[in-house]
Amino acid sequence: METFSPKQIANALNFSTTTLRRYEEQELIPVVPRTKSNHRVYTWIHVQAFTTIRAMLKGFDIPVVYDVMRLCKDARFEEALWLVNEQQYHIQVEKRRVEEILMMIQNADFTRYKNVKLTEYMSIGEAAKIAGVNTSAIRHWEYEGLVHSERNKENGYRMFSVAELRKILVISSLRRTVYYIENMKGLLNDLDTQNYNKIEHSFQLALENLNHQLLDQLKGIAELIKYINLYQEVTN
Template identity: 80%
Template structure:
């Protein structure tokens, strides 16, 4: 049986031995044997487990990766595979959303979205439902100065115009690829001034990032399949 020291695996995967121990403490890998002198040593199974974790982390969020690894450790292989499959569905939905809103940006006559006829002004709840976000997110974006609302003279409630809804849709689509508030403000200013070339470039970047994430997810799945095969031997 081939064995490895923590330093050997850490060097190969370009991580610290502390990181390996943390994965062990988080219950992500099989039980680690020790030598007679009480030193850790890893087998090929552990090596593949660590390789799988590092590969999955490039394409998936940390909580998902950790849950997948715990499922594998408990021999719940199908559940782990369904979980990563669900995440791939989410990225597909995200891609469709970005493409839909890019089409919306290119459509000068923006009076309907997803077959919903838009009113001249919408409440925050209506805007949130159309955009598929929480009202708290809209309040946060308004607080950051990305969008603005008008107040209903009768009840004082926030009301959002169609142009503001368009901004909400843009923010909701690009928030994972446009990381800085000032960059987002500049992008929304391009939308206001109808500088659509720059706006479209941001959407194309978002689509490229999703393509890259998909590739990383598939590479992670390839390592996951290897790991499951190891476990089932």
């Protein structure tokens, strides 16, 4: 059986031996054999495990990758694959959401969103539910000057107009691709003035990023399948 030292693995996969140990400590890989002098000895199953982790991290969030690898380590392969499948569903939902909000921006008669009839003013809870975000996110965006609310004269609660809801929807869709507050403020100003060219470009960029993420996810899944197949061969 061919074996490898930590340095050989690190050089081949282009990351540090510290990273190897961290992945091992996080219990993401199969148990690593030791020599009589207590040195780590890696095999091809470990090489594929490390390769899978690095590939999946390009398309999936760290907690998801770690959960998937731990499930595989325990030979719970179906659960790992269903977790990956769930993440694929989420990215499709996000793509559909971006496309819907882009259509909403282009729709001059914005009185309904996702079959919800919009009222002239909505509470922060109602706006958050429609936009699919936490109320804390909306408060943060208001603090940053991206959206503005009015106060209900009777109870002092925040109330958001339909125009501000549109801004909340735009922010929630572009926050991963528009990184600077001032850039976002510029786009929202264009939304107010109905100058949609830059906004549409930003949404197209968001869609392109989702396309890239999907490709990265599929590449990561390909390595995961190799890992599962190899793991099953080694343990059977």
